[in-house]
Amino acid sequence: MNVGKVISGSVGGNILIRLKSNANVNVGDLLVCEDTKTNEKFFLKIINMNISSSIDQQFIEEIAGQKLEHDMDYDIIDPKDRFYKMCEAKMLKIKREGKFFPPRSLPNFFMDVRKINEDEFDFINQEGEIEIGHLRLGRDFVKGLKTKLPAKKLISHHMLVVAATGKGKSNFAKVFISGLLKLDEYSAIVFDPHNEYYGGQGVKGLRDHPLHEKILFFSPRYQEIMGSEKLGISTTELEPEDFFGIIDLSSTQQEAMDLMKRKYKEEWIKNLLKMDINTLVNDFENKIQRATLAALKRKIYHALELYGDSGLVFTLEPNDGKSIYDKIKNAIQERKVIIIDTSMIGDESEKIISSSILNRLFQHFRRYKQKKPAEFANMPEVLVVFEEAPRVLGAEVLSKGINIFERIAREGRKFKVGLCAITQMPSLISPEILSQMNTKVILGLPAPADRNAVINSASQNISDESVEIQMLDKGEAIITSPFIQFPLPTKIFKFEELLKENNIKKHDVSIAID
């Protein structure tokens, strides 16, 4: 059924369509215009709508005023002819003689426009292994047509997942990781500050996935959760660089940490915290100021959340078993997904955990690439999922020094390590880092500053989609990437429904205890 007629447009701009009075269309809908004069088929996407009239605006205002103020008894004749809706549509593709081309020409005046038919989606030539949702048309979605993302290209080129609270950021990450689990070429590390990835206590998570044996879960509550591993780190394993760019340190303090590491080796943190300041000052022959040591003692003690010699995660004592870093390296080699539950840990402590893990991982991959290139070639690509990303990639944070997250954003591609930064405030992330995030999954951003930050850093022109981005409902996304032909409107699968569809076995009743 026709929904409208072309009334103007430009190749660099958009097509303007007068809509039929009963046309049921929404922003985001895909339309087709078959130009009977040129035999070209134009694939269009509605990016904005407005109401219009052949009557002057001033007069319309007067009519409304007469009704409001004087309850004028009127009767609009020919309402469909004179009061109507218009829509602006972006050209996506042109089909000419059976082949698809970029939109470099225009449909003629008064050509009919209709909604796309289900058998016409071949113009979206998707290449990808991970199904993340259905292609979305405005408010509806096409059940038969799934949005696929090419994991290999996406991971090492980094991803940004942005949305306001409750719009489905974590759901997307779980859906994407579910897709990764099915493939045997990838690994992922998820830093989970809200304990929403693994599942439990009636909440479905990745542990309910049929391939849950490919998941390694670290938690400080390891004794309460069956199958989980202890999230415990000895300070003997920490390096000064694990703290750099993570907690607020002056250059003098950073130099002091380096000196201590060189002198005390693995015991550097233990000695810093345990030894009295006079002894330390003497040990370093006054090269480190008393005040510097006092500040370091205080900062590191608090950052590690120690209560005496140990805290929930960190301990001053050596490991009683295998190091968490080695376990993670092995799990990555086995293409597993590692989830690290940081929900009970403070912000700085969580950042030190993630920083230390990623430093080891990055060095590991870099060493292999430099020294064992054949083995490196067989190593999987790793996706690092980090929530509330501005904590480590914010412009303000990075102005104080480089950290491992920034390094991965800049160099990770060379070493098969990719970031999946999740945030609701992308405007806080440095513009340079934002532009490194080649794939952007946008799930609704009402704040103009955040919307502009994402639009300005996107690898495709999505400025036309600004209205749609503002109005995206829960689970609705626009995905932009240099690896897809145009921004894909998508209704992301609900993770719980995805589990049901996959005929997931029901997990035993959770034994987690608060």
Next chain:
Amino acid sequence: MIEEVVKYLAKIYKSKEKDIDISKFESFDSINNKKEVFAVDGGSGIIFDGGSLIVAKIKIGVVGYKEKNKIFEKVDEYFMSVIDSKNGRIIKFFPDINIALNLTKKEIEDLPNEARDNIEKIKINELSKKYPDALILADGQRDINLKNVVSICKTSRAKTKSGRSLLGQLNEMSDKKLKGKKWFYKISDGEYIIKFHELSKFCYRVLLNENTNIKQALGLIADYSRDPEIIGYPYPLLKVDKIARLRDDEKKFENQRFKMFAKKIGLKVEYDEMSTLMHKYMDERAYRR
């Protein structure tokens, strides 16, 4: 000086001479019925002026409504050439149409209007015969006396004894005596002054057949005069005016087409056109129009 003019004219506004009888004002109600309502209007204009010859375009529009829904809309287009030669005046229509024009008295530029008027009358007569139960609205036609045709004149130079506009004086009086009502005022048999909507600022001179049921006809027209685009003016006439009007851009377009076809067959018509263009040229040059 302008104050002097106002003071001079004040006497006609203050005149005690009464030629309006307040008792002749009658109010009426709008009537919503299933009767079809048609409206006919035309537009014309010279699209090429070669001094002694002109080419004009004439558009005659017809719209039809039933219960406020449009049932008919059509515009017929005619071209007309008038050649004033030493041997006399020759008029030709494209497509051909049989109308008699007064060729001797009219200025050449008045002829398209007269032709339009005549073609409108032909259309009105055809409609009247074809739809005897329908009401047919004509725009400003003064000499049609058919039972189902009502002619509405948007403007009028009808006057009072003192020299004021009859419509102006009636409008002013009705504001005092019949505020918030639709009214009509009989001038003579088949000639009325009417306000079709209580909130309308305008009243119109209306001509109809004396055998017409006036309240029925006016009630139906009033029902079609409730559209807010011009409240108080019958919407079918507004609509037909829109579709039949020959706008300036359309005149320019037709002028270009005419000259293009002329050039194609080797005619140098622009030399003749220059014999009439100087005023326009000066306006454009001097006032950047």
